[in-house]
Amino acid sequence: MKVTAARKRKNDPEGVRSRILDATARLFQAQGYHATGMRRVMQVTGLSSGALHHHFATKDALALAVIKERVAPVVRETWVDPVRTAGSLGTTVQVVFSEIVRGIEQRKAVAGCPLNNLAMELSFSNPQLREPLRAIFQEWQTTLAARIGATHGGVPMDRAQRMEAASFVISVYSGAMNLAKTAQSALPLRAAARHLKEWLLEQGFSP
């Protein structure tokens, strides 16, 4: 048993797999899916072609794992969990935006939202990768919709209306991140946060 455990540690297939995912997620974020070849992943991980392909037979298998095991958790941690556990939705949205703005101002660069980036590059041209990307947006939207107040100006809202309001919130964030990335500045995110918080309050969607 001891020998097997030691060999396992030495071989450490889970560790290698995780290292591949980390490296690929970073490459996708910096330069995108199409600009990242399997050869480049081999270079930055120091793995042979055989070792890399042992874990991921194709680039799309690797991309799928990056989406599910790296991109989805980032969106959950940044947006979905704070919204799920929020006291006030308006305040939480403000806090999420502030955290993102703070990160950008520390790094002095805007690489963009990893979900947005891959979704924009792949949604039209790669239906198989579109599906798991869409699922992340869906989880985000459903969580937001569940936290949006049940009335709009005193009038009860049905689920479709709450989903629509949630879609609007995600659109504002997603688009502001587009502008921030293009301007390489956090200003569009600041503008979006301010107007979005006002909107949530004025619409009665958040206390």
Place this chain on the structure above:
Amino acid sequence: MKVTAARKRKNDPEGVRSRILDATARLFQAQGYHATGMRRVMQVTGLSSGALHHHFATKDALALAVIKERVAPVVRETWVDPVRTAGSLGTTVQVVFSEIVRGIEQRKAVAGCPLNNLAMELSFSNPQLREPLRAIFQEWQTTLAARIGATHGGVPMDRAQRMEAASFVISVYSGAMNLAKTAQSALPLRAAARHLKEWLLEQGFSP
């Protein structure tokens, strides 16, 4: 003179250049910048490497021309000119969204906004192409800001506040297009249009 004119027509360098730009703009829109090689442009235009490189020495020279001569005019025609000549900003925004939704529903596919697509793929990794993309957003934002009402709830707004409101409008559109592309559905654009029109009216930004 006659012979020269005839030879010019036969050679038609402007026609060839225009054909290259059309083909490349279509390829960028369908599959993106990185997935489109010069070889593919040669295939779809039927040009030799020499003929293609006579017009565009590098892929980035070609991309720059596509941005300035194909992407910018589309944004001007779709967004900037209607906003510039708008009676009511709220109504015009609604009409622009409706036109885009109609196009999507006719094609039954969402390839996305050509400006958004290239900006997302290139803004972080290619500063030289980021600049002309940023300039298109800037023109769009400036035009919107000039049409946004001068007061907000009766309080006069300065230029920075109008630019911020314009940034919010573009964010909503741009993000809704992201969601529409990922969902391959016009629904997020419909949701965005409805809430955005309400917002413009409620904020007093549009009659």
